[in-house]
Amino acid sequence: MHVRSYAKINWALRVTGKRADGFHDLETLFQTVSLSDELTFAPAERLTLSCSEATIPAGESNLVIRAARALGAPPVAIHLIKRIPAGGGLGGGSSNAAATLLALDRMFALRTSPERLRQIALALGSDVPFFLEGGTAYATGRGETLVPLTPSPRIALLLLFPRERVSTPDAFRSLRRFSEPIGIDRYRAVVAGDFLANPDVLANDFEEPVFARLPQLRLLKERLSSEGAAWAGMSGSGSTIVGAFRSEAERDQAAARFRDLRAEPATSGPFAIAVSEG
Ligand code: C5P
Numbered sequence: 001m002h003v004r005s006y007a008k009i010n011w012a013l014r015v016t017g018k019r020a021d022g023f024h025d026l027e028t029l030f031q032t033v034s035l036s037d038e039l040t041f042a043p044a045e046r047l048t049l050s051c052s053e054a055t056i057p058a059g060e061s062n063l064v065i066r067a068a069r070a071l072g073a074p075p076v077a078i079h080l081i082k083r084i085p086a087g088g089g090l091g092g093g094s095s096n097a098a099a100t101l102l103a104l105d106r107m108f109a110l111r112t113s114p115e116r117l118r119q120i121a122l123a124l125g126s127d128v129p130f131f132l133e134g135g136t137a138y139a140t141g142r143g144e145t146l147v148p149l150t151p152s153p154r155i156a157l158l159l160l161f162p163r164e165r166v167s168t169p170d171a172f173r174s175l176r177r178f179s180e181p182i183g184i185d186r187y188r189a190v191v192a193g194d195f196l197a198n199p200d201v202l203a204n205d206f207e208e209p210v211f212a213r214l215p216q217l218r219l220l221k222e223r224l225s226s227e228g229a230a231w232a233g234m235s236g237s238g239s240t241i242v243g244a245f246r247s248e249a250e251r252d253q254a255a256a257r258f259r260d261l262r263a264e265p266a267t268s269g270p271f272a273i274a275v276s277e278g
Pocket of ligand 1: 022023024025026124125126127141142143168169172
């Protein structure tokens with residue numbers, strides 16, 4: 001089995017309160033993008049994971065291994081080709097976990113119900129349920145209460161990966177205030193209209209505290225705008241900074257100006273985990 005596992009960005013992210021279970025309630029607009037990892041699965045004597053990226057822990061703590069165990073599938077040897085940077089707010093580990101659930105369910109014809117898959121996914125992480133569907137989605141709760149929205153047109157993106165990494169729990173702890181939710185209709189209108197002309201809606205509550213600690217990230221956001229991005233913002237709790245452009249040509253021109261750090265072109269779109277045989 002071979003699976004492509006896409007990254008996500010958050011076009012918008014509001015943290016609306018702290019919950020009794022220690023998590024936070026969110027209101028976010030998720031979007032899958034073309035940047036992807038690849039996973040292959042082969043029957044084996046025992047469950048193993050190897051990874052193209054030596055810095056990724058491939059043991060029991062890896063979400064791929066945890067997903068395989070949670071599903072209760074027979075043992076497999078898994079290989080992960082990693083392109084989505086870890087700890088960058090792009091949901092790479094969560095996407096890999098969702099990809100593992102879908103691939104093993106198909107490989108062993110487990111016929112797990114969608115509801116059970118969603119439950120297992122949420123137990124693995126708040127972003128994992130979104131990746132079972134992908135595309136453009138409005139999410140509330142921990143991020144698991146999802147409403148798919150009409151996919152936005154493919155938008156040319158430039159993803160900037162600063163060296164600095166942000167710990168998600170630290171980012172939540174550093175928030176000084178919570179936002180009121182603004183409601184699905186506002187997001188629906190943005191998705192249906194001129195997507196990039198809505199900086200007030202397409203905002204991320206984590207920028208204020210993260211930029212206060214890492215001012216170089218704010219500078220990257222400002223640089224994207226001055227290099228022609230129609231919209232720029234941070235994804236998730238960071239540290240990836242995303243620029244959205246009116247055309248691929250404008251994006252490519254801007255990309256040439258970011259040679260001092262890792263910068264990847266990508267597009268937004270209705271990308272969903274794709275499982276294929278072989
Ligand atoms: O669910 P996930 O494992 O991705 O969350 C990582 C950490 O981020 C949690 O342990 C929690 O500290 C924080 N978090 C949160 N509220 C959310 C999602 C994550 O507080 N909705």
